[in-house]
Amino acid sequence: MKNISAFVAVVLCAITTVTSAQTNPDEKAKRLDSLYSGLHAANSFNGNVLIAEKGKVIFEKSYGLANEKTGAKLNANTIFELASVSKQFTAMAIVLLKKQGKLSYEDDMTKYVPELADYKGITIWNLLTHTGGLPDYIDITDTNWDKNKIATNIDILNLFKALKPKKVFEPNEKREYSNTGYLILGTIIERVSGQSFGGFLEQYIFKPLEMKRSLVYRSRYQPQKIENYALAYGYSDSLKRKITPDEDGRNRFIYLDGIVGDGMVNSTAKDLLKWDRALYTGKLVNEEDKKMIFSSYPTNDNKGTNYGFWLVYQRE
Known part of the structure; x- marks a missing residue:
């Protein structure tokens, strides 16, 4: 099953291949929308995008559906599972x-x-x-x-x-x-x-x-009603359509749903921007x-971690 899960993207720096410091805000927004609209049209992206420069949002838009069955569209407040984030x-x-x-x-x-x-x-x-x-x-x-x-x-x-x-x-x-x-x-x-x-x-x-739409949620282990929630989908070659992990029978996202620590945080693009900015204060x-x-640490193979406590992170 090919993974084309709904996705929340929070890009917290300028995308130099699409925009530059000299580009005015309206032109930046047009270029970014063109990029993600093209990806969505090609069935390569479904999700929310929030792009900020030094904490100021320069582009925010939703592309696609939160629920294929009901036709519910994504919006700025849609909650996504963050996986390893x-x-x-x-x-x-x-x-x-x-x-x-x-x-x-x-x-x-x-x-x-x-x-x-x-x-x-x-x-x-x-x-x-x-x-x-x-x-x-x-x-x-x-x-x-x-x-x-x-x-x-x-x-x-x-x-x-x-x-x-x-x-x-x-x-x-x-x-x-x-x-x-x-x-x-x-x-x-x-x-x-x-x-x-x-x-x-x-x-x-x-x-x-004040990350009011963020929570730890295990949808199969401890189900609850969450409004405006994005389901994850993959493409089934045999069925020729998008399906959820639950339709895939033995998908690991089902039987490992009770585990926390390496996953299971759910959030929105707006809340993730609050999280990012808090790391500068x-x-x-x-x-x-x-x-x-945010530091790298030495290892016995002399290669070092090139890694902070949780991720590679470039600070402004």
Whole structure:
């Protein structure tokens, strides 16, 4: 199934291939609309676009449908699942817990996740910077999980405890993107704070930043009614039409729907702009914190992480 899921795009700098500093705002908007309209017409893009320069919105528009069955159109307030963009919020939650004095980056993860005692030596810092070396849980569940059941974080931890899959590499040896690491961070957030993952983000990130249409949502594990929500679609070659993951039977988006930390944050383009701008202020963290968040770190292979706590990020 080819993925053509509904998509929310927040571009927070000028797109030099389409616009330039010398171009007037109206001309920029026309060029950008031409770009995304062309992509949408070619069935290569369906979603919301918000483009800002130094915090000022220069272009915002919706393209396509939120729901193919009902014909509901996307609009500026449509909520999208963010997939791995969620990791930004997971990392920030860990930073905030550290600032609250509830954990240390140097803590061994097994202090909070004793189920993984066989992997002692991996720190919270390793998990944040993708240098822990744990195998990807998605690959493991593909062959070791009943696809008729929705897995949760504790299910994955118990699966690792039972199967004891080998580490891909030793901690700090190198950087390799890790969904498993961020699942564990999501678990640590819940155990240290005594709150649900979504509850912690709501109290300490979404509410302070007035991200009023942002939430942690697991549509199959804990369904609820959410107005103006964009469904994800893929194109089925056999059916010759767009279908949702639920129509795909054994799609991993169904049986991994109970997991938080590496995904499951949902938001809008407008809320994501609020989030971006907060990273330039002292609303959540101070300058020392931000330096740590956005830095690259050395690894034993001498290549370094070239990566911050959650993503490569170019600051203005």
